[in-house]
Amino acid sequence: MTTEHDTHPSPAQYWKIAALLAVLTVFEVAMFYIDRELGLGGLNALILISLALLKFVIVVGWYMHLRFENAIPSRFFTAGAILAVGLYLVVLSAMGVVVIRG
Amino acid sequence: MTATAERPRTTIFKRPSSTTGWWSWLTTVDHKKIGIMYGYAAFFFFIIGGLEALMLRIQLASANAEFLTAGAYNAMFTMHATTMVFLFIMPASAAFMNYLIPLMIGARDVAFPRLNALSWWIFFFGGIFLYSTFIFGTSVPPIGPDGIAGNLAAGGGPGSFNWLADSPDGGWFGYQPNAGPFYSPGTAMDYWALGLQLIGLASLVSAVNFIVTVFNMRAKGMRLLRMPVFVWMGTVVAFLLLFSIPIIAVALFMVTFDRQFGTLFFAPVGGGDPILWQHLFWLFGHPEVYILILPAMGIVSEVLPVFSKKPLFGYSAVVFAGAAIAFLGFGVWAHHMFSSGITPVAQAAFGLATMTIAIPTGIKIFNWLGTMWGGRIRMTTPMLFAVGFIAMFTIGGLSGVTHAVVPSDWQQTDTYYIVAHLHYVLFGGSVFGLFAGLYYWYPKLTGKIMNERLGKINFWLMFIGFNTTFAPMHWLGLQGMVRRTWKYAPETGLEPWNVVVTIGAFIIATGVAVFMYNWYHSRRHGEDSGLDPWDARTIEWTIPNPTPEYNFAVSPVVSKLDHFWHLKYDQDDEGRAVRKEDADQIIAELQHVGLNPPEPIHLPTPSYFPLIMAAGLLLMFYGIIYHTTAWGKALIAIGAVVSLAAVIGWAIEPVEEPHDKPGEERSEKVQAGV
Amino acid sequence: MSDVAHDTPVSHHDEHESTGIDNRKLGMWVFLSSEFMFFGALIATYLLYSNRGGFEGTYPSEIYDIPFTSVSSFVLLMSSLTRVLAHNALSKGDQNGTRTWLFATAALGAVFLGGQVFEFTEFVTKYDMTLSSNPAASAFYLLTGFHGTHVAIGVIMLLSLWGISRRRGGLSEKQGMSLELVGLYWHFVDIIWIVIFTVVYLLSVPPA
Numbered sequence A: 001m002t003t004e005h006d007t008h009p010s011p012a013q014y015w016k017i018a019a020l021l022a023v024l025t026v027f028e029v030a031m032f033y034i035d036r037e038l039g040l041g042g043l044n045a046l047i048l049i050s051l052a053l054l055k056f057v058i059v060v061g062w063y064m065h066l067r068f069e070n071a072i073p074s075r076f077f078t079a080g081a082i083l084a085v086g087l088y089l090v091v092l093s094a095m096g097v098v099v100i101r102g
Numbered sequence B: 001m002t003a004t005a006e007r008p009r010t011t012i013f014k015r016p017s018s019t020t021g022w023w024s025w026l027t028t029v030d031h032k033k034i035g036i037m038y039g040y041a042a043f044f045f046f047i048i049g050g051l052e053a054l055m056l057r058i059q060l061a062s063a064n065a066e067f068l069t070a071g072a073y074n075a076m077f078t079m080h081a082t083t084m085v086f087l088f089i090m091p092a093s094a095a096f097m098n099y100l101i102p103l104m105i106g107a108r109d110v111a112f113p114r115l116n117a118l119s120w121w122i123f124f125f126g127g128i129f130l131y132s133t134f135i136f137g138t139s140v141p142p143i144g145p146d147g148i149a150g151n152l153a154a155g156g157g158p159g160s161f162n163w164l165a166d167s168p169d170g171g172w173f174g175y176q177p178n179a180g181p182f183y184s185p186g187t188a189m190d191y192w193a194l195g196l197q198l199i200g201l202a203s204l205v206s207a208v209n210f211i212v213t214v215f216n217m218r219a220k221g222m223r224l225l226r227m228p229v230f231v232w233m234g235t236v237v238a239f240l241l242l243f244s245i246p247i248i249a250v251a252l253f254m255v256t257f258d259r260q261f262g263t264l265f266f267a268p269v270g271g272g273d274p275i276l277w278q279h280l281f282w283l284f285g286h287p288e289v290y291i292l293i294l295p296a297m298g299i300v301s302e303v304l305p306v307f308s309k310k311p312l313f314g315y316s317a318v319v320f321a322g323a324a325i326a327f328l329g330f331g332v333w334a335h336h337m338f339s340s341g342i343t344p345v346a347q348a349a350f351g352l353a354t355m356t357i358a359i360p361t362g363i364k365i366f367n368w369l370g371t372m373w374g375g376r377i378r379m380t381t382p383m384l385f386a387v388g389f390i391a392m393f394t395i396g397g398l399s400g401v402t403h404a405v406v407p408s409d410w411q412q413t414d415t416y417y418i419v420a421h422l423h424y425v426l427f428g429g430s431v432f433g434l435f436a437g438l439y440y441w442y443p444k445l446t447g448k449i450m451n452e453r454l455g456k457i458n459f460w461l462m463f464i465g466f467n468t469t470f471a472p473m474h475w476l477g478l479q480g481m482v483r484r485t486w487k488y489a490p491e492t493g494l495e496p497w498n499v500v501v502t503i504g505a506f507i508i509a510t511g512v513a514v515f516m517y518n519w520y521h522s523r524r525h526g527e528d529s530g531l532d533p534w535d536a537r538t539i540e541w542t543i544p545n546p547t548p549e550y551n552f553a554v555s556p557v558v559s560k561l562d563h564f565w566h567l568k569y570d571q572d573d574e575g576r577a578v579r580k581e582d583a584d585q586i587i588a589e590l591q592h593v594g595l596n597p598p599e600p601i602h603l604p605t606p607s608y609f610p611l612i613m614a615a616g617l618l619l620m621f622y623g624i625i626y627h628t629t630a631w632g633k634a635l636i637a638i639g640a641v642v643s644l645a646a647v648i649g650w651a652i653e654p655v656e657e658p659h660d661k662p663g664e665e666r667s668e669k670v671q672a673g674v
Numbered sequence C: 001m002s003d004v005a006h007d008t009p010v011s012h013h014d015e016h017e018s019t020g021i022d023n024r025k026l027g028m029w030v031f032l033s034s035e036f037m038f039f040g041a042l043i044a045t046y047l048l049y050s051n052r053g054g055f056e057g058t059y060p061s062e063i064y065d066i067p068f069t070s071v072s073s074f075v076l077l078m079s080s081l082t083r084v085l086a087h088n089a090l091s092k093g094d095q096n097g098t099r100t101w102l103f104a105t106a107a108l109g110a111v112f113l114g115g116q117v118f119e120f121t122e123f124v125t126k127y128d129m130t131l132s133s134n135p136a137a138s139a140f141y142l143l144t145g146f147h148g149t150h151v152a153i154g155v156i157m158l159l160s161l162w163g164i165s166r167r168r169g170g171l172s173e174k175q176g177m178s179l180e181l182v183g184l185y186w187h188f189v190d191i192i193w194i195v196i197f198t199v200v201y202l203l204s205v206p207p208a
């Protein structure tokens, strides 16, 4: 823990990041209501997923310090995330088609 | 860092300090002792699973036999497979990984010794929990919606041993809704689902442990691409476990919730989808087959070069092929579902993906052959098993490709052809590989060499028995004999080959008996191995046999792949290996240094808490099955308190006791790891 | 052999090839990598069932209270801020600050959990949506329940560190590493909730 603080964000940055996360969350909730009025459909999903992804990356990168971390954990971590998204998307697409509805 | 850097306090309890006797085993955190316990437990379950297989074979030896009831037969094939996969091959591989990985990377222990003990105890209690189904479990006949009560599967009907039917009977794959609350009432399948949950948890914990060990604990100079292939395969297996166990964990939780708490995940009546179970199970299940085979491949990759007196042909190709198999192995699960109604596109994609696995597998096989090619081959018992592995695994791999072809697979699904295939890769492959390892590393445990003559008898009995058992299953399957069915009619003409198969099964059993005798006999009467009985290549052989408690008296510094070999051999002008003149002297010196550490060595202190924590979990899991009763709830509460107490004790006690405390004589009685 | 006492530690960095990352920290990263597969399976199951129609019972997406969940999501998100502030205070040797922020983090986590308890109670009593209503309800409770269990474990770990710090007047270097580990875990639980909030709450629609 001795060499770390040089590279880690300062408290001021932590607060700024939190403010950014808060703004993004407000956007998310706003999108939910906008979509209710306008029925954006796929566009809404795209925007909301992008916002969630952004928040995800910010927390992992700055709060979990993965951005400042040695390459090894970030590789494992990314591998887990990508594997999970990829595999379960395949499962869902396979099942979405096969499913006998109602 | 201005925080108070105080010394960890000593715990409330006096720490265990014995190095011999029961307590030393119950409280050990030594990777070697843990490996040995894994090994004996695995072998015990191997015998049990083998007896279950013999029961099945006696039943099938004649048409319309009435040796077992239908219910007992279902229970036997379910428990045979569950045992062999989860309670034999996996822990046997864990035994090798525990014992060898620290030795092969030049470490004194794994990264988290107490977690390692926790993994072992959770596994062991998981096995006991699963098997206690034979005492406590019930398998009640379901009452079908059509009013047909008590089908044959749940007992009744002609035959004996019906008491065995009160145990899990839904297959090792636990297909839903058959294994759900409606078609499998009673507690037996709860024992199955929760038992596997415990065993999976043990595997997950040790996966984390081994990954950190390999990445952080290697001796100086032991770069990643200098690690023995066995270590590589162990690492790959750890990653497979890491990413596949959580899937089966969720799936098993869903089963438990369906059965215990009324959720509707897999119940078609309530809207659940049984196909989801198949996806989740095989998402785990296919990586699982590589979890079963890769350690054996690693063992064979160690044994072949030693007994061919040549380096492994294409070391990095073998390593990368292993990693590639693992990676591809995550993308092929639906080949187990070609007959489950997945779309033609999915069938084509999964069929093709499955075939691509043949490429890295083929690379490995050719590298092993290339290793032997032109080598000075010594046909010792470990080498016989390793060569047997290559031949049998190749046959199994080829029959595997035939069911990557979808129309062919439709023909083969649920027939004995599949049974033949999977035993060629798991028995002809994994088990032969494990036996090669047992013979090869026996001196590390005991300082003795196993009897060669008995070893050869053992090998040939197992090899002949194996092929007598499983080769005819190919034709039985192609003739249409279906799996998991306890009877066939005389008119089918299947009886003659079934008689052969059953005879083969008993030949295998004889071979295993010879092995057990050899193991026991050689402990006393075996030839002394010395430090380097096989003229080995890797650094686990640079330390005395049996392995001293501290492993390495001096932390090794590694300069090459096959470091030990290069200590003993030079190359002549034509590139041939020439034994150095002072090789024997070097070995004698290693022996001397290995037994006389120049400096004091500090080892992790034994601990009660892994055992206590696992015991708490065991109580909780029993409680979950009976949670509707008051004493079930009490068990959950007591188990939770015990586990929590263990967590607190664990967190307070340091990994190593400070040196100025009493009770530190532990390592003075340095002793062998057996 | 007679005099094997205990001076050389087992793992000494200069004797080993290593990633340079503390064993415990690397272990935590490795474990968290596998947690993606765990929560992924639960989320996928929810997505599979959430808008599959034709069955009885209330669907979770019919009764979500988005304003309420938005607030509790925000609370959890901000607990990540207080956690890094605790870490930052400790790295400056400010033990009192560390303690304050630790407590704040645990408190925010507890507020989130309280919200979840309230939500579940409402769903069960007011809308009669139980584990057995339909597979979507089963999946909702299992997913958010497992997430809540993770949060609860995190709160307990944070409170333990807070208690240790209070009793001993500060955290040692080793306990500082524990704080980092709990932090990694805590942020991970937070990012899983970021995904759940969007995918399960905001984007989920009842079957047509």
Ligand SMILES: [Cu+2]
Residues within 6 Å of the ligand: B285, B286, B289, B332, B333, B335, B336
């Ligand atoms: Cu497969």
